[in-house]
Amino acid sequence: MITMSSADKALKTLYLGVVTEQMNTNINPLLAKIKQSTEDVWGKDIKRIAQFGINGGIGAGTETGNLPGAAGNNYEQFTLTLKNLYGTIELSDKAIRASENKSGAFVNLLNAEMEGLLKAASFNFGRMLYGDGSGVLCKISSVSGNAATVDSVKNLIEGLVVDLRSSAGTVLTNCSGRRITSIDRAAKKVYLDGAALDGSVVVANSVMTVQGSYNQEITGLGAIFSSTGSIYGLSRATHKWLTPYIKTNVGDISETIIQKAIDTLEEDAGSKVNFIVCSSGVKRAFMNHLATYKRNTDYMELNGGYKAISYNGIPIVSDKFCPEGTMYLLNTDNFTLHQLCDWQWLEGEDGKILKQNAGTPTYTATLVKYADLICDKPCGQAMLTGITEA
Numbered sequence: 001m002i003t004m005s006s007a008d009k010a011l012k013t014l015y016l017g018v019v020t021e022q023m024n025t026n027i028n029p030l031l032a033k034i035k036q037s038t039e040d041v042w043g044k045d046i047k048r049i050a051q052f053g054i055n056g057g058i059g060a061g062t063e064t065g066n067l068p069g070a071a072g073n074n075y076e077q078f079t080l081t082l083k084n085l086y087g088t089i090e091l092s093d094k095a096i097r098a099s100e101n102k103s104g105a106f107v108n109l110l111n112a113e114m115e116g117l118l119k120a121a122s123f124n125f126g127r128m129l130y131g132d133g134s135g136v137l138c139k140i141s142s143v144s145g146n147a148a149t150v151d152s153v154k155n156l157i158e159g160l161v162v163d164l165r166s167s168a169g170t171v172l173t174n175c176s177g178r179r180i181t182s183i184d185r186a187a188k189k190v191y192l193d194g195a196a197l198d199g200s201v202v203v204a205n206s207v208m209t210v211q212g213s214y215n216q217e218i219t220g221l222g223a224i225f226s227s228t229g230s231i232y233g234l235s236r237a238t239h240k241w242l243t244p245y246i247k248t249n250v251g252d253i254s255e256t257i258i259q260k261a262i263d264t265l266e267e268d269a270g271s272k273v274n275f276i277v278c279s280s281g282v283k284r285a286f287m288n289h290l291a292t293y294k295r296n297t298d299y300m301e302l303n304g305g306y307k308a309i310s311y312n313g314i315p316i317v318s319d320k321f322c323p324e325g326t327m328y329l330l331n332t333d334n335f336t337l338h339q340l341c342d343w344q345w346l347e348g349e350d351g352k353i354l355k356q357n358a359g360t361p362t363y364t365a366t367l368v369k370y371a372d373l374i375c376d377k378p379c380g381q382a383m384l385t386g387i388t389e390a
Helices: 005-027 029-033 093-098 104-130 255-269 280-291
Strands: 035-039 045-052 076-079 082-094 136-145 147-150 161-165 178-184 191-192 208-211 245-247 273-276 299-300 307-311 312-317 328-330 337-338 363-376 381-383
Touching: 005 029, 005 104, 005 363, 029 104, 029 273, 045 337, 045 363, 076 363, 082 093, 082 104, 093 104, 093 363, 245 255, 255 328, 255 381, 273 280, 280 307, 280 312
Parallel strands: 035 337, 245 381, 273 312
Antiparallel strands: 045 076, 082 363, 136 147, 136 208, 147 191, 161 178, 161 208, 178 191, 273 328, 299 307, 307 312, 328 381, 337 363
C-alpha cells in the first residue's frame, strides 16, 4: 500500500538524482555547457577572484643590467548574492488515496508531476539565462478587460503566475499572483485570471514579472552584455575589461561578420569562442546565407541530445529565449554557475518532503537550489544585434 511515508521516500531516493541530472543538463543547451561549482561560496554570497590582463614582470635588458621589476597578476573580487531558485509539485489527497493500492498508478502520478516540474523548469530557468536578473518578462502598452497588450510574448506561457508592476517595480493594486489563462501570440495579448484590469492603474510601460521574482533572478546574459553600469559589484567605467564586444545594427548576417567577432575576441582578450547561440530567425537567416553561396550546412550533436549547425566546428544553437535579431558568441569556459548545493528537496523539521497546504486537501514538495551565474571574463564574449531575421 502506498503511504505518504513511501511517497516521501520515493521522492528522496528515486526521483531526486534523476530530476537533478535532467534539470542541470537537459533543460537548456547553454546551461548544459556551463560548469557548476560549490567553490567560492561564502555564506549567502559568492566571492570570486577574477584575473585580468597579464603578469607585468617581464622585459628585455642588457647582459649586466637590472632584471625586470616584479609586477604580478591583476585581480579583482566579484561579489554576488546567491539567488533562491525553487520548483514545486502538488499532489491532491484524493489522487494519492485513489492510487494507494496500485503502485503503478502512484508511479504514474509522480511521473506526471515530475514531468510537469521539468517542463516548468525548462521554461523558467532557460528564460533566466538570457535575462538581466530583474525578472521582467515584458512591458505592457495597454489593458482591456482581463487582457494586457504587451511588447513581446517570448517569455510568457499559459499557466505562469505573474505580478504586474509599475515601471519602477512596485506591485500594482490587485495585480499580484495573476495566472495567465490564454495568450494571443499574433496580437501580443495576454489574458489573466481574476478581476478586470484597471487601465488607470495598469498604465503604459507597466511591466510583468514572475510572481515574487522581481530583482531575484540569476545574473543572465542580459546583465553581462552591457557597456554601462556595474556588474558583480564593479563599475564598467573603471574596469573596461568588464565590457563585452557588442556590435549593433548588423543587418544581413554573414560568415565575415561572425568571423570578425571571433577574431576580435581572440586578438583582444585571448578568448576562444566555443558556443554560439541565437534566435531561430537568425539561425534561419544564416542557413539562407549558406544556401545562397552554395555552401553545405554542417550539423553536429551536443551533449544532452541537442542538435546544432556548425560554423568551423563551433556549434550554433537557436534558443527561443534569445532576443530577436541577436547572436551571442561565447567562451563557456568563462562561465560558472556557483551554488551552495545542487538541487535538494526542502524538508520540514520532521524531515518530511510532502507538506499539506494549510486549509486544503493538497500536498506540495519543493526543490530548491541557491545559485547564481558569473562570467569571469566578460571582455571575452561577443553579441551581435540588429540582425535581419528570416
